[in-house]
Amino acid sequence: MKIIIPMAGRGSRLRPHTLTVPKPLIPIGGKPIVQRLAEDITKLADQKVDEIAFIIGDFGEEVEKQLIGIAEKLGAKGSIYKQDEPLGTAHAIWMAKDSLTGPVVVAFADTLFRANFHLDSNADGVVWVKQVEDPSAFGVVKLNDEGIIEDFVEKPKEFVSDLAIIGIYFFKDGDNLREEIRHIIENDIQGNGGEYQLTDALENMRSKGNKFKLGPVDEWMDCGNKDATVDTNSKILGFESQEFENIPSSAQIQNSLIIPPCFIGENVVIQNSKVGPNVSVGNGTKIVNSNIDNSLIQEKSSIVNGNLTGSMIGNHVDYKGVARNISLGDYSVLDFKE
Incomplete structure (x- = not known):
């Protein structure tokens, strides 16, 4: 076939x-x-x-x-x-x-x-x-x-x-x-x-x-669009929760709470944060001082002081801020100044 x-x-x-x-x-x-x-x-x-x-x-x-x-x-x-x-x-x-x-x-x-x-x-x-x-x-x-x-x-x-x-x-x-x-x-x-x-x-x-x-x-x-893709990511994580039980040994999780189901990629760093449920984090991404749920974050991005839900972040994104629901493509930079 x-x-x-x-x-x-x-x-x-x-x-x-x-x-x-x-x-x-x-x-x-x-x-x-x-x-x-x-x-x-x-x-x-x-x-x-x-x-x-x-x-x-x-x-x-x-x-x-x-x-x-x-x-x-x-x-x-x-x-x-x-x-x-x-x-x-x-x-x-x-x-x-x-x-x-x-x-x-x-x-x-x-x-x-x-x-x-x-x-x-x-x-x-x-x-x-x-x-x-x-x-x-x-x-x-x-x-x-x-x-x-x-x-x-x-x-x-x-x-x-x-x-x-x-x-x-x-x-x-x-x-x-x-x-x-x-x-x-x-x-x-x-x-x-x-x-x-x-x-x-x-x-x-x-x-x-x-x-x-x-x-x-x-x-x-x-x-087809950002919201549908984020929703599909959440459903896949739920359907195949056993697939996502193990966090890779290369990931560094420090003073943080991971609420399953989540996908955590290789060489991910998560510090002083709450991640999950229904979050995918791509290889090499760093998350600091953030609260993230029901979101899809791709590879080699940096999320600092994020408060995200229903969001989709691309590759190589540098995000510092407090926006709640966002869609950022690859190589974007977003810095909310106080």
């Missing part, structure tokens, strides 16, 4: 954090979003993963090496494909057409999940969905009386269904998917926003007799 992970988007809603780091490489509980996604699918799938293909923008050689390393750690071949223009979900997948063979999972790298990940071999595909209050912002599915999908609709203006597609799909025959996307692109069949949409390919496959079943989702965790 292969995993295809489109991740070429700019992540504009998560700025300033995505100005220097691609959104899928933002760490959640000490691991990049895309790494957690690949690990979850590999762990939960009942088929061996042979290849993980990443569809990226111009992210640079170091990012490509990091992605290849993620795949290899999971016992799979890593492949890199480029999408130079954001022309839709189907177009993104088309960039990896050489890897669209055999059983395939397609997973967009802006979401994490908790779900039953059984790959039903009696179905042509599985689409994981979550019930939402406002389906107009999502692709949705409509079911028949037997629980089989009878319609795929992208961002419906009128109510069709409240079962939103979370961006994870299984296809028993990746070759079939490839040919449907080829048909859409070669015939310039554009959907919402003038883009080539995966839901159009799915609807074509369904109309030709392919049967798609639902994959129920217990928890759908978005990483």
